[in-house]
Amino acid sequence: MILSKTFGYAIRGILYIALVQKEERKVQIEEISEKLSVPRHFLGKILQELVRNGLLTSVKGPNGGFSLGENTLSKSLLDVYRTTDHIEQLTQCELRFNQCDKIHPCPLHDKVQQIREEFIALLSKTTINDLITGTKKLQLHNIATTGV
């Protein structure tokens, strides 16, 4: 896998909220972690970070919970990646040398650079909404289990 577990949890969490929010309600971390089979407190911290970065909204107390923000659906996978991973690593040398460019290429640079750029472009142009509409009728089972 190229993507971190944390990133996956974040995407699935956001999608779950998007799926049930049609019913116009807040969603509690308890429900999300149970339905998605994701560690509750770990997911909690991830969603907290998403809130800090404006990707989600949260309210404490009774009837509180998480919900999508105004423009969550138009956020990109790169925006999510920025909150769950170290964005710099996307552009750093695969051999971890200080510079990574055509001028100072490591033996792998010319081989991997194009693919890495395609990957970054993908994260950048794909939105949460793309994930929802892209999968023909996204449903709970598409994000729920670690199985079939």
Add this chain to the structure above:
Amino acid sequence: MILSKTFGYAIRGILYIALVQKEERKVQIEEISEKLSVPRHFLGKILQELVRNGLLTSVKGPNGGFSLGENTLSKSLLDVYRTTDHIEQLTQCELRFNQCDKIHPCPLHDKVQQIREEFIALLSKTTINDLITGTKKLQLHNIATTGV
């Protein structure tokens, strides 16, 4: 970075041996780790694995050391990857679901599958020799430091 630190050490180690082996001699782990600024014993274990997988040759005792095997130069990056990483992960779901194919796609599958295939193809078709001849006149400084 997509590739592990271990993979990078392996590649650099092999390339170092290839560069100095013109002089027809064995290379000691001590020299490699020093010239490449790589942890000696960690690199040792990595090279051991490469030997087990037929990517390198090693001899104990005085005048011993590591050297390229008959066909090391024609080995692919995927062969190296196989000894340093978990090859299955290359084809597993980015959200870590049990299946990963067009029939059971997770929300990310259609987005990332093509790029992942390109990446695997790259590892598969690129050989050690490609790295040597691909970089215009590969030299020590191309693999030696973690910097410029």
Add this chain to the structure above:
DNA sequence: ATAATAAAAGACATCAATGTCTTTTATTAT
């Protein structure tokens, strides 16, 4: 105001990747 609720925050645990140190084994030169 008080109690209940739910997120936020903090301390700590576990695991895999990475790194260090010591002992063992094989080979060679004497």
Add this chain to the structure above:
DNA sequence: ATAATAAAAGACATTGATGTCTTTTATTAT
């Protein structure tokens, strides 16, 4: 045979990613 050399192997340490548990803070209903 013995000593020196160098890889192999094994035990242990560190770090970052991941996961668990407890306490705190904010909000709401009563």
